Amino acid sequence: MTKLIYFGCLSRSRYKGTCENATKIIKFLDDEYQIIDDPPCCGSLAHQVAIKEDVENHVKLVNDWFKSNDITELITICAGCYNYLTRYYPQYLGSDFKVKVLHLLQFLDTPENLEKLNLKYTGKKLSVYYHDACHLRNAEVPIIEEARNILNSIEGPIQLKEMENNRMNSLCCGAGGGVYSIFKENSDFSSKIIFDQMRMSKGLITACPFCYTALKRIQEENKIKAPVIKFEDFIFKLMEGVDPVSV
Amino acid sequence: MSEKGKELYEEVKDKIEELKNNDSAYAKFGEIWKLACPIKYKSYDLRFLYEDTSREFVDRHKDNIIKMREDFVENIEDYTKLCMKRLGKTNHFKVHFAKTNEEAQKIFMEELGDNKVIYKSKSLEAKDAGIIDILKENNIEIKETDLGDVLCQLFDYKYPSFTLAPGVQFTVEEIVAKIKEKHGIELKPQAEAIVNYYRTTYRPELLNNVKVSLTSANAISADDGSIILVENEGNISLLTRATEKHIVVAGIQKIVPTVFDALLVAKIQERIMNVDGAYISLISAPSNTSDIQGMRVFGMYGAKEVVIILVDEWRTKAAKENLLYKDLLKCISCKSCDLVCTASRAFGNIYGSKYGIGAVNIIRDYIHNGIEATVRDGLFLCTGCENCTNWCPAGVDLAEIMRNLKKEATEAGLAPPNLDKYKEKIFKDKNPFKAQ
Ligand code: SF4
Ligand code: SF4
Numbered sequence: 001m002t003k004l005i006y007f008g009c010l011s012r013s014r015y016k017g018t019c020e021n022a023t024k025i026i027k028f029l030d031d032e033y034q035i036i037d038d039p040p041c042c043g044s045l046a047h048q049v050a051i052k053e054d055v056e057n058h059v060k061l062v063n064d065w066f067k068s069n070d071i072t073e074l075i076t077i078c079a080g081c082y083n084y085l086t087r088y089y090p091q092y093l094g095s096d097f098k099v100k101v102l103h104l105l106q107f108l109d110t111p112e113n114l115e116k117l118n119l120k121y122t123g124k125k126l127s128v129y130y131h132d133a134c135h136l137r138n139a140e141v142p143i144i145e146e147a148r149n150i151l152n153s154i155e156g157p158i159q160l161k162e163m164e165n166n167r168m169n170s171l172c173c174g175a176g177g178g179v180y181s182i183f184k185e186n187s188d189f190s191s192k193i194i195f196d197q198m199r200m201s202k203g204l205i206t207a208c209p210f211c212y213t214a215l216k217r218i219q220e221e222n223k224i225k226a227p228v229i230k231f232e233d234f235i236f237k238l239m240e241g242v243d244p245v246s247v
Numbered sequence: 248m249s250e251k252g253k254e255l256y257e258e259v260k261d262k263i264e265e266l267k268n269n270d271s272a273y274a275k276f277g278e279i280w281k282l283a284c285p286i287k288y289k290s291y292d293l294r295f296l297y298e299d300t301s302r303e304f305v306d307r308h309k310d311n312i313i314k315m316r317e318d319f320v321e322n323i324e325d326y327t328k329l330c331m332k333r334l335g336k337t338n339h340f341k342v343h344f345a346k347t348n349e350e351a352q353k354i355f356m357e358e359l360g361d362n363k364v365i366y367k368s369k370s371l372e373a374k375d376a377g378i379i380d381i382l383k384e385n386n387i388e389i390k391e392t393d394l395g396d397v398l399c400q401l402f403d404y405k406y407p408s409f410t411l412a413p414g415v416q417f418t419v420e421e422i423v424a425k426i427k428e429k430h431g432i433e434l435k436p437q438a439e440a441i442v443n444y445y446r447t448t449y450r451p452e453l454l455n456n457v458k459v460s461l462t463s464a465n466a467i468s469a470d471d472g473s474i475i476l477v478e479n480e481g482n483i484s485l486l487t488r489a490t491e492k493h494i495v496v497a498g499i500q501k502i503v504p505t506v507f508d509a510l511l512v513a514k515i516q517e518r519i520m521n522v523d524g525a526y527i528s529l530i531s532a533p534s535n536t537s538d539i540q541g542m543r544v545f546g547m548y549g550a551k552e553v554v555i556i557l558v559d560e561w562r563t564k565a566a567k568e569n570l571l572y573k574d575l576l577k578c579i580s581c582k583s584c585d586l587v588c589t590a591s592r593a594f595g596n597i598y599g600s601k602y603g604i605g606a607v608n609i610i611r612d613y614i615h616n617g618i619e620a621t622v623r624d625g626l627f628l629c630t631g632c633e634n635c636t637n638w639c640p641a642g643v644d645l646a647e648i649m650r651n652l653k654k655e656a657t658e659a660g661l662a663p664p665n666l667d668k669y670k671e672k673i674f675k676d677k678n679p680f681k682a683q
Contacts, residue, residue: 013680040677046670048631048650049657058674134632172589172632177653179590179630181665182256185263186630189281189593 003033004071008078009041010209018209021236022077022104028239029113033075040065044084045178059092066099073100075107077232079135079208086140103136104232105207109146114153119238121156126245128229129161129198131215132170133208144168147207147231154238163197171197175214191218198226203245207231249660255622256663262597262625272406276416277595280604283415284586301518305583305640308511313642315508316577323499323566323576326469327557330502333472334555338532339545340472341554348615351376351496351558356385358494358554359459364388366453366490367461368396368483369476371410371580373496374602375611376558392453392482394445401425407599407608409585453485460486460550464497465516466509466579467555471531474555475509477516479525487528493550498558500576512579515640519581561614571651572610577641580607584635584645590628598625606635606645613652621652622661629653 005026007019026033043058050058066074076082082103089097107113130151136143144167151160165171174180174190191214198204203226204219206212215228227247237244265271269278299307319326327344335342345351355378359365365387373379382389391397395414398404402417402425409415417425423436426444434440462483464474474495476483487493503509506529513527534549545551565573585591585605590598599605600612600620606629612620626649635645656662657670669679 009678009680013678013682038677041673041679043673045679046673048653049662049666050670050674051654051658054670054674134630134634138633138637168637172630172634174589174593174630176589177627177629177631178666178669179628181669182663183259183263183628185266186590186593186628190589190630193592 001072002036002070003030004039004066004069004074005033005035006039006042006074006076006078006081008076008081008209010080010213011077014213015209015230018077018230018232022232025117025232025236025239026075026104026107029107029116036069042081042084044080047084047088048177056092059089063089063093063097063099071099073102075102075104077104077207077209079103079133080210082143083135083139103143103146103207105136105143105146105150108235109149114150117153117235117239119150119154119235121154121158121238121244122241123157123243125157125159126203127159127161127201128203128205128234128245129163129201129226131163131173131194131204131206131208131211132167133206133211134170134172134176135208135210137168137170142168143207147205150235151205161199161201163194165197173211173214175210180210180214187214187218191215192222195219195222195224195226201226203234204228205231205234251619252622252661253664255619255661256627258623259597259625259628263594266594266597272404272416273595273597276406276408277597279415280409280595281592283409283412284588284592304518305515308515309640309642312511312515312579312640313577315504315511316579316641319500319502319504320566320573320576323563326502326504327499327559327563330467330469330472330499331557333469334467335472338472339535340533341552343554343556345376345556345558346560348375348377348558348560351556351560352378352381354556355494355496356381358492358556359387362387362459364390365459365461366390366392366457366486368392368478368486369463370461370496371602372463372498372501372558373461375498375615376496376556376560377615378496392449392480392486393478394442394480394482397445397449398422401429407596407601407604409596410580410582410603410608450485453482454489457486457490459492459494460490461494461496462486464495464501466503466512467497467501467557468504468506468509469502470505473506473509473529473531474553475506475513476528476530477513477525478528481526484526484528487530488534488549490550491546492552492554493533494554494556496556496558498560499562500578502557512581515579516581519583519586519640571655572614572648574643574645574648575607575610577643578607578639579641581640583638583640584643587634587638589630589632589634590625594625594628598628600624606649610645610648610652618652618655618659619661622656626652626656627663627666 040062085101174187234244265273334340343354391400398414419436423434465477466475533553534547535545536547537543596604600608602608602611609624629649633646672679
């Protein structure tokens with residue numbers, strides 16, 4: 001019976017600090033969760049460009065890894081992993097897939113955990129936006145209100161604003177489906193219109209590392225003031241009493 | 248990855264490069280499209296026109312529509328048979344069933360007879376059946392009537408366009424200049440002046456000269472054999488009335504079980520596209536009268552003859568054999584998926600095929616021309632955001648079809664270079680982002 005923290009390849013390769021922050025948050029709430037070295041990639045990115053047999057083999061390999069490590073539950077901070085593990089793993093593996101998969105947002109958004117976190121913000125008046133990632137809103141069990149519940153639970157002069165396109169109607173950052181690595185131009189436009197929908201805001205929070213990568217680039221290239229912040233970093237900074245939109 | 252994959256990738260890249268040149272056809276279309284789709288996106292919220300938003304309207308009927316479309320696909324052969332019977336026996340239409348596109352083309356040419364001119368509107372289905380190509384090959388003069396199409400013809404526009412507003416990319420100044428160049432008429436650079444020009448010059452022609460007209464149908468009801476056509480300009484009203492012979496070409500997926508379903512389909516299309524109203528024609532027989540001694544005579548003031556060519560080609564096969572694009576049979580052509588598409592919004596008419604913009608038309612290209620064509624159409628521009636699937640009122644899982652096409656393209660060695668690399672790293676290193 002092992003509870004696993006499964007970061008997802010993008011985060012563990014590129015956003016190590018965020019992984020550390022996420023680990024601290026999770027362990028603060030439930031010390032039983034642990035990290036295991038070198039977990040295999042869930043395979044999400046190969047899904048649409050690999051033949052069925054290869055995908056099936058890979059999914060099986062990952063499941064065997066879960067089994068050999070006796071994983072019964074996992075929390076991921078990757079929107080892509082969450083979507084893929086919950087949608088396609090049961091399809092490919094049926095009842096052989098026994099791992100209970102949670103996204104960090106689901107884990108945080110319970111009355112007990114929110115109470116224990118007791119998030120407070122004491123700085124100057126702050127308004128932020130939350131970007132609904134496709135991977136989260138489209139998932140078998142969509143994650144939409146969780147993020148809002150968590151952000152709204154924060155005590156202090158902080159306001160969560162909504163873009164014109166939110167929840168199921170959110171705008172895609174343009175990076176999904178591997179498009180980011182071949183046609184970056186999509187996110188040039190798509191990520192930009194996400195920022196265009198923000199008014200007088202100090203930050204854009206996202207719970208998807210892929211969206212983060214695309215949005216961050218556009219924010220920097222267009223010298224947009226409001227920084228893009230990963231959900232985990234935002235929460236962790238609040239816990240530490242640090243300005244959550246500082247970069 | 249094959250050389251071909253690289254070549255196709257470069258081809259799409261080149262088109263995207265053209266976007267940077269403001270005068271290119273892609274940039275011009277993109278500019279207006281980028282404006283149009285967020286507006287349409289919002290138009291789902293035009294509360295000041297109705298009590299409910301268009302989205303709420305669609306959502307209220309969505310379950311029914313999905314059930315209705317699934318029922319149709321399940322029983323596609325029965326519904327087709329029933330529909331043909333109603334159209335022919337009950338309603339006195341001349342009905343043809345074309346098993347293949349070639350058959351449809353042959354029938355069409357026979358129906359056309361000696362006529363050398365055809366007036367048309369809304370004929371994506373005829374294009375799909377290859378009829379437009381055959382007409383061109385036979386030097387038949389094709390006269391568009393929808394103003395957008397008329398403008399595309401005026402400009403000799405060769406790029407994919409938005410089927411429901413095909414001329415949106417031309418500016419008033421460009422149109423006026425083109426009319427001067429082609430017709431020698433000087434107009435004020437105003438939309439009203441352009442409309443008035445066509446009203447005064449083209450409308451009389453449509454009222455008096457049309458012998459054979461071609462339309463598709465928005466839906467055809469099986470229970471009572473009615474054709475339903477939605478429009479806003481009135482051109483379809485003229486083409487279906489002020490003509491000798493009205494030919495309808497439609498794929499059998501246009502069939503819906505009942506006339507109420509047909510009306511619902513029409514209303515959905517209207518609410519999504521044209522929030523401020525339109526004409527709807529429900530045609531259940533050629534023009535006729537029984538006013539002389541109760542004797543029924545056809546060809547009173549409207550069309551004397553209405554010919555319906557129902558095309559099967561890929562459709563029954565897709566339903567029966569569960570082909571990967573089977574879901575497309577449920578499509579009611581409302582175009583929601585184009586308006587909310589991430590790839591379409593970013594790349595305009597680069598993302599599309601010769602049948603028109605967007606995912607549906609890329610899949611059409613796949614059906615007729617194979618996987619290579621779809622890669623050229625920008626298959627790999629799709630981000631998998633699933634907006635199309637989420638918004639579809641008929642339950643078509645377009646995103647899933649696109650995913651499957653990407654798989655097929657990859658197997659055929661047509662995937663863009665970087666994607667292949669990811670795949671290998673996942674299977675080999677178990678981490679696509681591992682530093683080399
Ligand atoms: S999944 Fe692809 S086709 Fe569908 S809306 Fe998104 S980008 Fe467009
Ligand atoms: S596939 Fe697109 S056009 Fe067809 S019904 Fe669905 S949203 Fe409408």
